[in-house]
Amino acid sequence: IFDGAVNLYGSGIGAVIVTPKGAHIPFTARLQFECTNNIAEYEACIMGIEEAIDLRIKNIDIYGDSALVINQIKGEWETRHAGLIPYRDYARRLLTFFNKVELHHIPRDENQMADALATLSSMYRVNRRNEIPTISIRCLERPAYVFATEEVVDDKPWFHDIKMFLQKQEYPPGASSKDKKTLRRLTSSFFLNDEVLYKRNFDMVLLRCVDKHEADLLMHEVHEGSFGTHPNGHTMAKKMLRAGYYWLTMESDCYKHARKCHKCQIYADKIHLPPTSLNVLSSPWPFSMWGIDMIGRIEPKASNGHRFILVAIDYFTKWVEAASYANVTKQVVVRFIKNHLICRYGVPNKIITDNGTNLNNKMMKDLCD
Template identity: 35%
Template structure:
């Protein structure tokens, strides 16, 4: 910060005869004048600089605003010709009630990238009356909101209608490419069965529960929350609406031939090869598996890791690992601590998986509450760029413009321009002839007499007639 203040002081001393008659705008990331005047005691170098700058009229302009205006001007003068017009995209969104990525192939990757920035909220509700059954789904994000209403053409219970609405909403989100979701429903039975707090004793609901858990595993982060019926008003209205809706058979009827093809999961449970080798040792197995299996053993068909101090760790994977990180970071006893501390807490409770430290650090960085209430970052928000010359008036670039047609009234045919690398200060003078004597006279009168002897000169190449 003191180097920037020194730069301001040196520039003001060199350009004093220009700055005394005008108001000078200081473009910087921080207000240098405010920094110097806010010192408790004006003494030493700072006090000397403040006294020297007191005769000038200085005005601070944030560098961000200037840079943003420059970027806006650049984009206005250099439009992108390959991108569709905004009005085309707006027409497409008005005519499609449900976003179909096949209709907008150019924006498929962009749409999938935007929906994953923050979690989507899924509100579901099912309704069963004496005459018909309905399912309502409301999907909401920061910028999009989609509502679906289905009439179920089969007999079902109220809990089955709730599961039908949940399965429909999850499949739609998977088709859109969403990875982080929050599921809100007013059915306490469905939410607690998904949380594995309630057991499913009904043979009618068991297939629905298995299908819902199979869909939830495909998401990266899932948050289940029970809400009162007043907060689920929109989904409840969609489930019980008496308007023309799309009829939908039971999930059990089309479970064998789904309309949307499911992608094969690339990520495989890391415990499977270890358990297979422990149950049936094979010398032809991979050498890495035979080496890693020395630290593991089976107890009641559960994979455990041997600890260094005699404490065994239960090996977990996938959704169970995410629940452990969420509980240790933001649970009842969680204090929103960093990734290494979350790893220490999880291992203290007796759990382990190979990428535990990396996953904990990533989970802590992605916590929205930590980002909103964390410490203020004082580092610059833009990367620091080195400058060519670290001092004002140390290097100048010369350029000769001409010959100019027609000539001026005083028969000036050329213009010589000198630009300072640091301050971008420009000195220019019209010339009648481009000779060595006139250029030497310009450098002596306008540069050396005003700013002193320079360290280096640069000539911008070009042909002049």
């Protein structure tokens, strides 16, 4: 892949050799002489060819976004500019070193890597000794802020701020006015008895608040303890509420605990159906198989009072027939099939419905017979 760039800063060329395994080998150079954009494209193409020859490559596919260079080297376009004829002849001589050569023109959007190399080399100032700064690309696996983040250890229970407010009317340090208002609203549903905090349920039953360690013990005991029946997460949460325990993330924690249970994963009943082969619904010819369904009720209703749309789709051509009605009764469906399907496209071979009472009834069977 090659590309050239001529801009206000100067001229640069870039080429990338992509191996069959997907490895990228970039090459770039800054042109110290005056040149046009077409000459820069030729220089980039020749540089890539020469590097491929040095790497002992025998089969090569050349891609570039310059239609002029590609088609002139292939011989499909005539080379009229006198300054491009030596470039064309030299490129053709270099291609004789390969066993197989294919040249392809690609859009500029697909040539971004070589274009970036050419633009970068045109901006760099290079002295006579070719001393240029080396660009090294590192691989960062995590965001930068991860390396600067300090671990915060919080060994306090989730209800610590609520308990302190009920005991001493103290707010957490650094709390805003909005945080203080939220805390006051939360504490209205809690009750403190000595050192034990309770949560008032909607039926005014007091539930004992537990910390993370106690919650883990409770979930283990309820799920797989002496009387545990390995219930699901919702059932576990209801059992602990009936037993008089509470914490904020009770239901989600119970759900996660049940999903991670090793015995449940091995011995639980499989609710998924076994894999079976798919039945392909294929129509042998146009308008032989139709699917019919109803859309509605639509609110607000149309100006003519219609609230439903009866739709029929041909499985072969995907042609759609539709009509709106105030009510879709079995008489309406039969009339729709006669007027919109049979009279227009002939008698269908199959009609597929969702077995609704207005789509699958005695009148429909008589029509099909």
